[in-house]
Every structure is written in structure tokens, then in C-alpha cells.
Amino acid sequence: MDSQPPESFPASNDAREPESRLVWYWRGVRGIVSVPAFILMLSFVGFGAFAREAGMSMSEAAFSTAIVWALPSQVVLAGSIAAGTSLGLVAIAVALASVRMTPMVAAWVPIVRGPHSTRLSLVLMSHFVAITAWIVSMNRLPSIPREGRGPFFVGFGSSLTICNTGITVLSFMLAGELSEVWRGALLFLTPIYFLTSLTAAAKLRSDQFAMLLGLILGPLIYLTGVQLDLLWTGLLAGTLAFFLAKALEKRKRV
Amino acid sequence: MSLTYFSIDAWWWPYVFILLAGSLPTNIWRWLGVFAGRALRDDSDMLHWVKAVATALIAGVISKLILFPTGPLGDAPLLLRLSATIIGMVAFWLSKKSILVGVVSAEAVLLSMLLF
Numbered sequence: 001m002d003s004q005p006p007e008s009f010p011a012s013n014d015a016r017e018p019e020s021r022l023v024w025y026w027r028g029v030r031g032i033v034s035v036p037a038f039i040l041m042l043s044f045v046g047f048g049a050f051a052r053e054a055g056m057s058m059s060e061a062a063f064s065t066a067i068v069w070a071l072p073s074q075v076v077l078a079g080s081i082a083a084g085t086s087l088g089l090v091a092i093a094v095a096l097a098s099v100r101m102t103p104m105v106a107a108w109v110p111i112v113r114g115p116h117s118t119r120l121s122l123v124l125m126s127h128f129v130a131i132t133a134w135i136v137s138m139n140r141l142p143s144i145p146r147e148g149r150g151p152f153f154v155g156f157g158s159s160l161t162i163c164n165t166g167i168t169v170l171s172f173m174l175a176g177e178l179s180e181v182w183r184g185a186l187l188f189l190t191p192i193y194f195l196t197s198l199t200a201a202a203k204l205r206s207d208q209f210a211m212l213l214g215l216i217l218g219p220l221i222y223l224t225g226v227q228l229d230l231l232w233t234g235l236l237a238g239t240l241a242f243f244l245a246k247a248l249e250k251r252k253r254v
Numbered sequence: 255m256s257l258t259y260f261s262i263d264a265w266w267w268p269y270v271f272i273l274l275a276g277s278l279p280t281n282i283w284r285w286l287g288v289f290a291g292r293a294l295r296d297d298s299d300m301l302h303w304v305k306a307v308a309t310a311l312i313a314g315v316i317s318k319l320i321l322f323p324t325g326p327l328g329d330a331p332l333l334l335r336l337s338a339t340i341i342g343m344v345a346f347w348l349s350k351k352s353i354l355v356g357v358v359s360a361e362a363v364l365l366s367m368l369l370f
Binding site: 035036039046050055056057060063064067068069070072073074075077080081084085086087088090091092094095098099100101102103104105106107108109110111113119122123126127129131134138180181183184185187188189190191192193194195196197198199200202204206207209210211212213214215216217218219221222229230231233234235236237238239241242245 | 256257258259260268269271272273274275276277278279280281282283284285286287288290291292294295296299301302303304305306307308309310311312313314315316317318319320321322323324325326327328329330335338339342343346351353354356357360361364365368369
């Protein structure tokens with residue numbers, strides 16, 4: 001790896017002990033007993049039922065949770081399967097729904113990488129990046145010693161993926177037991193949870209502006225009907241927020 | 255020729271379909287992010303900009319999910335979804351940014367109006 005961990009990191013001496021990476025891995029695994037993980041699991045309850053309605057089998061629905069691991073992509077996939085869309089067009093629709101992964105992963109790499117990270121290990125770990133794991137990473141990883149960040153993330157991300165694969169199976173079996181009202185309430189969890197946790201995680205002025213501008217511009221750009229509306233929202237609102245924060249900082253310094 | 259999920263009658267076909275039409279198009283963006291992110295230095299302006307773009311993107315996802323929901327959440331009126339969101343956010347701020355308090359308050363408003 002080309003980047004060295006900061007020398008001043010308080011706990012980095014422990015890392016010489018061989019067991020400490022395993023300790024961080026287990027702390028990551030235990031991280032799934034938390035509010036964010038619990039809320040994501042509840043959000044996944046809706047997916048198994050949806051996949052069943054779309055005509056997927058139980059193991060196919062579970063496979064898609066494990067191997068796609070992005071709820072919006074999976075919803076697009078199941079919806080297109082139900083509509084009988086051809087493979088190429090489904091792939092394009094799913095790709096359009098998941099462009100957000102690139103800036104998310106790009107911002108996550110400098111936070112998660114440690115002395116043991118290689119290009120391959122980062123590519124493999126990036127599979128577990130989705131909105132919940134991203135927010136948790138941005139919140140918790142900076143306070144963990146460099147050496148422990150990768151193991152912590154793998155522990156958290158992989159357990160979360162495995163648990164939700166199980167939830168998919170469970171909700172597939174229980175499909176039809178839940179009324180529309182409760183299914184609506186479960187779907188409402190996702191945006192509310194993202195909203196509160198992203199607000200809590202936005203500590204930089206630029207992120208707070210980005211949050212506010214994204215909330216406002218997102219629906220407006222969507223209504224214009226342009227392709228890739230979310231990507232434009234991110235680029236426009238994010239760039240604006242970045243320069244706004246810069247300008248404010250400069251004014252304070254003068 | 256149109257190749258759909260149900261067009262090849264073999265047990266493995268749905269899995270190949272999910273892999274090619276679901277997993278690959280999602281993971282390509284993740285892999286691209288790894289290559290872009292390796293060039294970013296800690297605490298650099300470039301990293302702050304990328305983080306702002308990612309944050310704004312997620313914010314866009316959030317407001318779309320609330321304003322233009324798909325599925326059963328769409329049965330709840332827009333005004334109810336908005337008031338539940340606002341009350342949830344107020345509770346979140348009042349509780350010194352407790353995510354649990356925010357989420358539970360918003361859900362309580364939504365459910366109480368839908369059930370009673």
C-alpha cells in the first residue's frame with residue numbers, strides 16, 4: 001500500500017500483537033447488534049415478499065440479496081423480472097440505480113485502508129459497501145486504529161449480509177402474513193433511518209450542505225425526467241456544497 | 255432475441271441471470287470506486303468533494319423514497335409522510351440526535367394515522 005497510517009494513532013501499538021486484528025473482526029461482527037443493523041433488517045423484511053410476488057424462488061431471492069447486496073438494485077431487479085424484461089435492459093436499469101456506489105466506495109477507501117490492504121482485498125471488501133455499512137464506516141472507523149479498520153469492516157459487513165440473506169428467506173416464507181399498512185410502515189423505515197443517521201454522521205460543514213442540497217435538488221431533478229437523475233443530484237449538490245463550505249471557511253479566516 | 259428470467263428452462267439460469275443483470279452492474283461501480291479511491295489522500299480537498307457528492311446522492315435517494323415511494327408506502331398520503339418525517343426529525347434533534355428516538359417517533363405518527 002502506498003499510504004502509511006498516521007504515526008500518532010494512539011492505539012496502533014496494540015496492533016503488533018497478532019490477535020488484535022481478530023479482536024477487531026469480532027467487534028465488527030458484534031456491531032450488527034445495533035440500531036442501524038436492526039433497522040436495515042426490518043427494511044429487508046419487505047424484499048422477500050416482493051421477490052416472491054415477482055416470481056423468484058426462495059433460494060433465488062436469497063442469492064440475490066447475498067450477491068447484489070444493494071436494496072434499490074434488488075428492487076429494480078425483481079421488478080424487471082416480474083415485467084419479463086430482457087437481460088440487457090435489466091442490467092442497464094440496475095446499473096443506473098447503483099451509480100452512487102462509485103463516489104461512496106471512493107470516499108470509503110481512504111478511511112478503511114490500513115497497512116495490510118491490497119487492491120484485491122479492497123475490491124473484495126467493497127462488496128459489503130451499501131448505504132448502511134457506509135454510514136457506519138464513516139461514523140465508527142475513524143476512531144479505530146488503522147490496522148483494525150479492515151477487519152472491523154469485514155466483520156460488520158459480512159455478518160450484515162448473511163443476516164439479511166436469512167431475513168430474505170424468512171420474509172419470503174411469511175409473505176402475505178403482513179397487511180399493506182405494516183408493509184408500508186416497514187418501507188418507511190429506510191428513508192427515516194437514512195435521514196437521521198446521515199444527519200448524525202455529517203460532521204463536516206460540506207457534508208451538512210450536501211445533505212440539505214441533495215434533499216431539495218433530488219426530487220426536483222427527478223421531476224425534470226433526465227436520465228441518471230441521482231448522479232446529477234450528487235454531482236451538482238455535492239460540488240455546490242463543497243465550494244459553499246470552502247467559501248465560508250475563507251471568510252472566517254479573513 | 256429477448257432473453258428473460260423465464261426463457262431458459264434450467265435450474266441454473268435464474269442464478270446466471272441474477273449474476274449478470276443484478277450483481278455485475280452493481281459491483282462494477284464498487285470496483286470503479288476502489289480504483290478512484292486509492293488515488294485519494296486522507297483529508298484532501300478531493301476526498302471532501304467526493305464525500306460531499308456521495309452524501310448528496312444518498313440525500314437524493316432519501317427524499318425520493320419519501321416523496322415518490324413505490325409499493326404500499328405510496329398508499330399513505332404525501333402530507334402524512336411529510337409530517338411524520340418532520341416530527342421524526344424534530345424528535346431526533348430534541349433527543350440530542352438519537353437515531354432510535356427519531357425513527358420511532360416518525361413511525362409512530364405514520365402508523366397511528368394509518369391504523370386509527
